[in-house]
Amino acid sequence: MEYQALQDEIKKAMKARDNARRDILRQVHTECKAIEVNERREVTEADVDAMLKRVIKQTNETLDGSIKAGNNPERTELLTQQVAILEEYLPKQVSGDELLALIDATLAETGATTKRDMGRVMGALTKATGGNFDKAAAAAELGKRLS
Known part of the structure; x- marks a missing residue:
């Protein structure tokens, strides 16, 4: 605004x-x-x-x-x-399927594979969305995907 x-x-x-x-x-x-x-x-x-x-x-x-x-x-x-x-x-928050697609793209882009990379992935998501995404949902999804 x-x-x-x-x-x-x-x-x-x-x-x-x-x-x-x-x-x-x-x-x-x-x-x-x-x-x-x-x-x-x-x-x-x-x-x-x-x-x-x-x-x-x-x-x-x-x-x-x-x-x-x-x-x-x-x-x-x-x-x-x-x-x-x-x-x-507030600007529209990225969530749901749109967030999952963004997480997929960010994981492919950063090459993250372990939980140690989670901060880097969250930073990339923040940069991509301007911080307008469901952080708790993204962290939970990343927790499932990263070993």
Whole structure:
């Protein structure tokens, strides 16, 4: 997602009075703004995607704590909604048959045969997909295939 598109989405949420969407997108915007100020450079699409992933991770951790505490169902519902909102803006995740085909191609390309090569294969998968793949499923599949 581009930085300008993020700002436009915040404006749309404000006009629609969608407070949950507005608040979580503002949180991502604040993280991106920190890059702009601290590193004195333009925010790239990769930066916005990285911030989306980071905020999703933080929100999921807060959600887990809220679920374990179990004393505020409204907050738990809001956090669940915010995670779903953020996931809408992430690039499509590679999974299923597409992931298996990519794993096959990467194994052939790298010539990996042992579990020692797993890190190299995961790195190649990350590079090929920009990190947008189901890492747990890929690791499990590689564990089965590599001896």
